[in-house]
Amino acid sequence: MHTGQWPTTIGEALAVQEELRGRVEFADDCPELPPTVTGLDVAYDEGDGIAAAVVTLETAGLTVVEARTHRAKAVFPYEPGLFAFRELPPLLAALGRLEREPDVLVCDGHGLAHPRRFGLACHLGVLTGRPAFGVGKTRFVGTHGSPGPSRGMSVPLVDAGEEVGAVLRTQDGVKPVYVSAGHRIGLAHACRLTLALTPRYRLPETTRQADRLSRAALR
DNA sequence: GCGACAG
DNA sequence: ATCTTGTCGC
Numbered sequence: 001m002h003t004g005q006w007p008t009t010i011g012e013a014l015a016v017q018e019e020l021r022g023r024v025e026f027a028d029d030c031p032e033l034p035p036t037v038t039g040l041d042v043a044y045d046e047g048d049g050i051a052a053a054v055v056t057l058e059t060a061g062l063t064v065v066e067a068r069t070h071r072a073k074a075v076f077p078y079e080p081g082l083f084a085f086r087e088l089p090p091l092l093a094a095l096g097r098l099e100r101e102p103d104v105l106v107c108d109g110h111g112l113a114h115p116r117r118f119g120l121a122c123h124l125g126v127l128t129g130r131p132a133f134g135v136g137k138t139r140f141v142g143t144h145g146s147p148g149p150s151r152g153m154s155v156p157l158v159d160a161g162e163e164v165g166a167v168l169r170t171q172d173g174v175k176p177v178y179v180s181a182g183h184r185i186g187l188a189h190a191c192r193l194t195l196a197l198t199p200r201y202r203l204p205e206t207t208r209q210a211d212r213l214s215r216a217a218l219r
Numbered sequence: 220g221c222g223a224c225a226g
Numbered sequence: 227a228t229c230t231t232g233t234c235g236c
């Protein structure tokens with residue numbers, strides 16, 4: 001799957017990031033939804049123990065098709081902008097245990113809405129070759145107004161004059177989420193998928209499932 | 220120089 | 227990320 005030798009220092013990580021950034025593929029909008037969606041998340045304990053979880057759901061119905069986990073030790077410190085180097089190792093290991101190839105990866109974090117336009121979702125997409133996008137709970141970069149109050153409304157997320165994502169309301173009157181393309185998927189499609197994954201809660205069902213599973217795998 | 224800073 | 231009590235609303 002992946003013979004990972006990961007960067008140990010910030011300098012090395014920045015170099016890897018810069019190199020991989022050029023491999024991001026953009027995509028035109030796609031009208032139909034993929035048959036499945038795969039969510040990923042990582043949980044941490046009080047020390048340096050971490051657990052990654054990946055959960056594949058049937059897009060129509062949101063029922064679990066397959067789920068995998070992987071426990072490990074954190075090898076890279078949390079550094080804003082280099083987040084991927086901390087979570088990617090265990091996430092890729094868990095992904096490697098899936099029997100069914102993911103149609104699209106839904107990441108908990110940002111994609112292009114990143115200082116150097118290469119957030120976790122981009123990194124995950126490039127390394128796996130699968131379409132990927134990010135759904136973040138809080139802003140990282142960019143400015144934006146307030147999206148309308150109802151579910152489905154959104155406003156562009158702009159950073160340095162570029163539209164890097166969308167601030168999307170997934171539930172009426174609830175704090176919006178930050179959606180951004182990662183790899184081989186357009187922003188409009190990512191937003192449509194996000195809405196399909198949030199029939200009831202603020203966060204995508206994929207993220208919710210992966211979150212609970214990663215926590216459970218931690219013990 | 221002073222904040223801000225995905226999870 | 228994770229640690230936490232109470233509280234408001236359906």
